[in-house]
Amino acid sequence: MFRPVKLFRVTIQVPDKYMSQVLGILGDFKLLHLININETQLGKLGYVAGVRTDLLNRYEKVLERVSRLVRELEISEPVPPLPRAPRPEKDIYEMEERLSGIEEEVSSYLAEGKRAEKELKKKQELISRLSLLEPAGIDFSRLSALRFVYCTFGMLPAENLDRLEESLSDIHHSLVKISEQKDRLVMAAFCLKQDKDVLDRALRSAFFQELEIPPGLSGPVSQVIKEFQEELPGLEEKARAAQEAKEEFRSRFSQTLLLLREQAYVARILLKAQARFGKIDHTYLLTGWLPVHLYERLRDSIMKATDGQAIVDKVDPEDIREVREGIIKIPILFNNPLLIRPFEKLTSLYGTPSYQEVEPTVFLALSFVLLFGMMFGDVGHGLVLFLAGLYIFRRLYRYMDYGIILMECGVSSALFGILYGSVFGLEDIIPALWLHPMKDINRFMMVSAAIGVGMISLGLILNLINIFRRKKYAELLSAGGLVGALLYWLLAGLAIRYVLSGPPAPIEINIAKAVSGLLLLIMIVERPLRALMKRRKARSKGIKPAQQAGLGTMILESVIEALDSVLRFLANTVSFVRVAAFALTHAALFVGVFSIADMVSHGSGSGVPYYLTLVIGNLVIIILEGMVVSIQTIRLEYYEFFSKFFRGGGEPFQPIVARESEESS
Template identity: 35%
Template sequence: MAVVRMAGVSLVGPRDEIEAMALGLLKAGDFEPMSPEVMLSGGRLSSRIRTPQSNRWDVLLEKLERLRGLAGTPAPGRRALDGASGVPFPDNSFSDVSFSEISFSKLEERVNRLSRLAEVWRARLEHLRMEYGRCRAMLEFARALEALGLPPSLLASSPCCRVVLGSLTGENWQRLREIASAAPVLLLPLFENEGRTTVAAFCEASYSAAFEKLLAGVHMRVFETAMRELAAGGGAQLSDRLDFLEAEIGRCRDMPTLYTGENRFELERLYGVVYAMQRVYSLCRMGGEFGDMAVVSGWMPEEACGELRALAGREAPHTVVLTEDGASLESKGSELPTLLRNAPVARRFQEIVRLYSLPSYSELDPTLVVSVSFCLFFGFMFGDVGHGLALILGTWLMERRGWMGRALASVMKVAGASAVLFGILYGSVFGSEELIPPLWISPMKHVDTLLPVAVGVGIAFLSLGILLRIRSLARRREWGEALFSPEGVTGLAFYWLALAFGVLSLEGTLAPWESRIFIAVLALLFCAMLLGNVLARSMFRGESVDEGGVVHLFSVFHALLNFISNTASFVRLAAFALNHAGLCAAVFMLGQMVERVPGGKVFHALVLVAGHIVIIGLEGLIVFIQTLRLEYYEFFGKFYHGGGREFRPVLWRRSAQERGRAD
């Protein structure tokens, strides 16, 4: 229904033309690379192709992004792929550059020069921060001693006491405090800055060796010369020194931003070229090279092949475009990727199908049927105007707060709208059937109508599943299975005739001779199903049958029992509709019971609010699960296998996995 027809494509031509074509494919976003061996298997080129093992542009791009991170500037924003990506499309300033003119060695030299400059800034900033921490530690320690009336030089030069100034992380500071409580060590915290705690640690001179091991164990950054400077009276100008260091740190921190601002256009162009080449080689990584030529193969929608040939005519006149339709490649044993394309409303329910399994390439996509049936089943069981609106509002709030994914939230909003529609049909608003008149029936008052309708919906839905299975078998030209299996034409005819015979017999409208005709036809269809293997082998000689006789006999009886159990399973539609009405009635009764106690109106309101919240949350979840069961077991079990592989094109914007590998 919505599985896009795919084609295998190979581009063979000069390397610079292939790179230009790859850039166009990245912008289109509909090309998934594959090994050239799939398309060129057995050809004369296949033995000469060598495949690159890594993308050498990854390192250059990573260095440029580190420079951007150090400067605190976002990625260049020209023609962004979307409002949040910040990734530039190749624009006119890039399209005038020929790929043959791009030299990796020259670009690598420029990027390495920038990277070395960034390392100098980083090292300078780190040195200034360490010096600032050392000087501030000396100043704070001197002030603490002066507050006690002790000159810093006296304690710093004492032969009986060992004093160390240093900083460590907050976690290691807690560890040091725990260890020091059981050791002859005194700790004096001085200040905290950027997640690190600066402390003064004291111990006896005889404990110095163990003291050094202790500090090394908690990774304390020791200011080696601090105490010697204090002993020599070097703390007099510390305040001026700190002011100078603060100014230097600010200038050094702003230096990358100033540099990138002054050289913005040059750096944006450099980043754009490196980013483009990184994406081009990501697409070409599964391709290959032979001499001065290159080859890239991949999957793409058949409808896009015409645009690819037009692009080749404009950008790559010496490149050969080879295509082969997906059906031909699938017959050779290739596993084609699955790309689903549905209408916007139905697209919301693709995730419901994915939860079960993605359809394989040659399989029918049930998304459209699921989008209709899911709303029908959910609304049938949870029909209430107030509860449906509350479900929509609750879903919207959870999506806004990030508690629910966008795909699931979209499904729940549509399900809530379906509950509102059925609530209007039932005349139910928060369980009350007095506010609006029902447009159809009231579940509690018309059970005799609700139950047959639920079973009728189940019969139609099961029949649709069997019809889709027959169509799938016909597409694979498995005619024997399509005609004579219990879930084929013969089984469907048996199911319908058995239902008609049962209904007419209960009504007592069948004459004896009509009953005998029904029984005879049912017996004939049953025998056809039992002898289905023999009939298929004799009528369609090219069709093989794997099942043995005994296995086939049991599978026929199992399928007939499934007809009964699957049909009865749809009674749950009526049962949960009645359950919903009953729970609401119980909430109203509880509210009336507590209304007689002091403050009864308040308790009445609280019971109503709490009861309806429980109904919306708990019963809504149960109905959602039951709806999935009807879809997956009763419907998908008839015709759907899944097991497809998702179509994953290489896009202009890097995926989270690619960024993670780079980091």
């Protein structure tokens, strides 16, 4: 939990005839961070394996066909987990056959359904078009009997009517207004057949939208509409039957199709991954990072699948010179329990921790929930947040992580709500088990500062652990190392002593002065001393030391840095007082909401506006204050806590499947 998962660098050599099985096994294991062969010596020498395009194309086609069926059957269920990863070379045959079977059964029904829906829609549109002409009582039989007159129906922007009339003044014509549709006129336009072109040109340039009426209609328009309406039930029945058939197919084939799609997808990823493999003659070579606990199982599976003809090797990162020298980075695979895992996103937002440093997600998660709850303490609001989180967790799969964070923050808010005795801002429903923020401001601020001291101390301790893990012992003497930490604790101890039992005794002050002076001195001289020693060492080896600043400049810089560090410690600690400030804001907003509600109820003289104001006010507080508190909490985490120990610069672990999927997307 405090460290990323321990990894081995694994190298696998496989004869090409077994490659498909090995790909499948890698897909089963998933947790292999593949190293691109092009980044290695072998790759640079040109021994890079190609992708099998023929097979890849077959999978692309399968994927396309399955996706089309999923789309047409409107399948929107979550994708079921794959029992095992596909063996690309072998499984394609079965997949193609199964898909063809489903297509054969489904396609004709789908086509029939589409046809029925299209015909229904077409008929409905025609009826709505004809309805526009109904007020004129047009008889299509009489219109079709006109031998010398051309007629067209359509809609004209009302403002263009005068121009159109004028533009047609040279020909015999008639523009008959039938009805109005918003800013357009439904019209019939008549002219002599010999002037048809003039009329059409004029109508076109007046933005006349012709209503498409199929030829061959006869009888009054109302009768035509009635005839079409009588056809509708039959078409609707056809469409409904097609819809039912679609639903039946969906329930029968949805799981199969989703599995097929997933299989094709993973197979495609695995095939594409071959571009990252090396190849010498008939042997593939691939290398990557694998969690230590999976190594034995992976080796056994590959050896079994290849009849012992593969070679699977592991190397401890400690034994790789490039890793020790920092040329190669070991990817970071987080290892946190379910409730902590969503906070990995917040850690990654700041940076990816390096393999050697403490993985801080667990500290971030606990302190985030604590600080949020303190600033947003209210049973009712906590409950609302929890329910919102639960909804997201259950319904919006993509945002599941945020749902968990919201639920945890909701629980924390509710717990602090119990401690503050606050339910939707009402402080007389339950007793406060700890304090009312508005009534005990000083105490609350002290507690906030104490939490700050605790978190900064934790940050300093984590930094000491990181120094030991990285074996950079010289940093212990710096302001961020042990010396700085001791100075901070000394000052914090004095402050706590003052708060708890009054001013320290003179002897205590003298001791503190002496110790802090000594610590400051160490902080100031450690860098110049190290630089001097380095220079001497270089000279003794006969190497010309690199150009550096003079001793005086270095001491001056160190003095400034030491003072800056002390001030920063103070500022960081004071910064935590904001926890109390935002808790007070939260309580003060309730006072505001209740005051407005009172004013509204006095004005209107009824209780409904009062409760309405309370509901709206609470919603505003939840949304607005919730956002502000989240931002402040993140700020405290990043600037006051992470900045004490987090160096970052690590590379995130990208499992073979995820890496390819990101690229493909």
